[in-house]
Amino acid sequence: MPDPIGTISRVLRWSVVDGPGNRLVLFLQGCNFNCPGCHNPHTIGVCNDCGDCIPACPTDALTLVDGRIAFDPTLCTDCDECLRACPISANPMVRRMSVEDVLVLLRRDVAFLNGLTVSGGEATMQLKFVRALFAAVKAAPDLAHLTCFVDSNGHLGPQGWAKLLDVTDGVMLDIKAFDPDRHRNLTGQGNERVLASARLLAKAGKLAELRFLLVPGQTDNTDEIDALRDFARSLGPGIRLRLNAFQHHGVRGPARDWPVMRRAGVEQAAARLMAADIGPLVLPSVWLNG
């Protein structure tokens, strides 16, 4: 069987906010949610080689070759005009990488890394690649000490998790809302599979963090916060919660008109959660608004 190839939107050589310690992060292309509030909307779509982004590029870094979009990174000035031009929120600058390609990146920086995180997009949509990559890291004597984490929207089903968990050290899972209709409005999908994934991962001891995005007027009300508290409690003691605060960077459509989440609102939600004696609780570290 040929080695699986990953379609990668971006490689981040260092990150201290995508799991424990210092991590190499791969943002995989493609997502099965369609959140207006997504901060990386160009990772959602999968390119269909339509060519609509070519005229938007001021440096001719994009062309069609045999009907496929081709990208010349030596001509690219990182202006992102192509991302804005794409009608399906895809990225013509993706890299196709083998497992061995990623191992080379890890070995270059291994002395400074604690692990590898796959994010997105939704990384589990490229399940075969992620499984092969994590298995290769675990099997390499010089890399096996690196932890392998997944940042996920939780839409993967139990059969999919079963293929991944033996080579995964932890999963950071987003819950966008507890009210099913609100979740559908925020993501385009229901939340039953997300909640089931959280339960499955907690039971397996692989739920590294639950993340909850506070959007003013949508997910910062007491019903949602209390539902988060009760759900975290139901998963067992010591579930790590992270509150994120909605901001405007990258968002599309109606989300541009949503108010941003301010510090006072996050502190109010945090106080309600802390009164319930759950945690640990992690708050946004950088405030763009007072």
Ligand code: SF4
């Ligand atoms: S980001 Fe690069 S490829 Fe995209 S439009 Fe700008 S120069 Fe062209």
Ligand code: SF4
């Ligand atoms: S990135 Fe978007 S606009 Fe460009 S070729 Fe692919 S689908 Fe078309």
